[in-house]
Amino acid sequence: MRAVRVAGPGVVEVAEVPAPKLEAPTDAIVRVTLAGICGTDLHLSSGHADGVPPGTRLGHEFVGDVVDVGSHVRRIAPGDHVMGADFTACGACRFCEAGDHWHCKERAFFGTGTAYGPELHGAQAELVRVPHAETTLAPTGGLSDEAAILAGDNLATGWIAVERAGARPGEIVAVLGGGAVGQLVALSALTIGAAAVVLVEPSVARRELAERRGVLAATPEEAPALVRALTDGDGADVVVDAVGGTRVLASALGIVRKRGRIVSVGAQPDAAFALPVARAFVDELTLSFAIGDAIRTRSQVASLLRRHALDPGWVIDGRVPLSEAARAYAELRAQRFLKVVLDPHR
Ligand SMILES: [Zn+2]
Numbered sequence: 257m258r259a260v261r262v263a264g265p266g267v268v269e270v271a272e273v274p275a276p277k278l279e280a281p282t283d284a285i286v287r288v289t290l291a292g293i294c295g296t297d298l299h300l301s302s303g304h305a306d307g308v309p310p311g312t313r314l315g316h317e318f319v320g321d322v323v324d325v326g327s328h329v330r331r332i333a334p335g336d337h338v339m340g341a342d343f344t345a346c347g348a349c350r351f352c353e354a355g356d357h358w359h360c361k362e363r364a365f366f367g368t369g370t371a372y373g374p375e376l377h378g379a380q381a382e383l384v385r386v387p388h389a390e391t392t393l394a395p396t397g398g399l400s401d402e403a404a405i406l407a408g409d410n411l412a413t414g415w416i417a418v419e420r421a422g423a424r425p426g427e428i429v430a431v432l433g434g435g436a437v438g439q440l441v442a443l444s445a446l447t448i449g450a451a452a453v454v455l456v457e458p459s460v461a462r463r464e465l466a467e468r469r470g471v472l473a474a475t476p477e478e479a480p481a482l483v484r485a486l487t488d489g490d491g492a493d494v495v496v497d498a499v500g501g502t503r504v505l506a507s508a509l510g511i512v513r514k515r516g517r518i519v520s521v522g523a524q525p526d527a528a529f530a531l532p533v534a535r536a537f538v539d540e541l542t543l544s545f546a547i548g549d550a551i552r553t554r555s556q557v558a559s560l561l562r563r564h565a566l567d568p569g570w571v572i573d574g575r576v577p578l579s580e581a582a583r584a585y586a587e588l589r590a591q592r593f594l595k596v597v598l599d600p601h602r
């Protein structure tokens with residue numbers, strides 16, 4: 257079968273690889289009907305990430321049809337059309353029972369090499385092996401493949417940012433970064449009733465996309481003045497970092513109000529950050545970090561999607577055959593797309 261893998265720094269290729277087989281009685285094999293390319297994939301294939309050598313098979317966002325299941329899998333059966341989560345979890349440990357699937361000892365993150373734990377081959381492929389299938393997979397329940405792809409990762413991340421921040425109706429939310437995740441944070445904040453959402457993004461095209469959905473948009477230079485104007489000079493109630501990196505955390509500190517909450521959902525590659533603790537203490541700031549948990553949030557998110565209370569399909573602006581994955585990655589890297597999905601069967 258064909259699968260997308262890292263070819264070298266900043267380059268991917270589509271290669272012929274052995275088809276996956278069931279390895280445990282809790283596994284399933286899924287025939288992928290659509291797979292997303294995520295900002296994480298761009299980072300992992302850039303040559304700047306550890307644990308992702310050439311040959312690593314990429315992709316952690318997928319939707320497809322179950323073709324085979326292990327002997328212990330009961331709730332999922334061949335023929336089911338399912339959405340994946342970006343990582344697996346056992347569903348039974350203390351962390352899983354608390355809804356903190358990322359911290360499960362059985363977690364394996366699809367298509368990320370050994371960057372986050374044991375390797376599990378990626379889903380940008382014709383077939384993917386899914387451990388702990390009953391926990392990792394869920395029926396799409398009539399969602400479009402595009403909506404299900406988003407619920408499996410980027411929208412789970414957007415949603416958890418708002419949830420972790422404890423954002424309440426009527427609050428002012430600033431979002432740093434207008435990539436797919438930033439746009440979905442903004443949409444999630446509007447859905448829970450934010451009075452205003454300010455998306456801070458250098459790209460004019462990405463600012464315009466947000467403005468069309470009722471989001472206020474600003475360049476990084478304009479943002480502090482806009483946030484001050486909206487809040488009588490106080491600062492934003494919630495600031496979400498949807499980019500990652502310590503420079504963005506510093507920007508967040510520049511626009512958050514006293515007793516405000518900063519949540520970072522962007523990957524943090526730096527080992528340390530100089531937090532101004534004297535101010536953080538006096539202003540009683542909260543700084544937290546969150547990783548989307550599609551397994552926990554997908555049923556809540558899916559019910560919003562089904563009723564069109566949350567309508568994120570526009571975020572996906574590229575649909576490309578799997579065979580053209582190298583081009584799709586290059587164009588996404590050049591920001592000619594916001595979000596691309598790969599079709600393995602076209
Ligand atoms: Zn991702």
Ligand SMILES: [Zn+2]
Pocket residue numbers: 345346347348349350351352353360361362
């Ligand atoms: Zn677990």
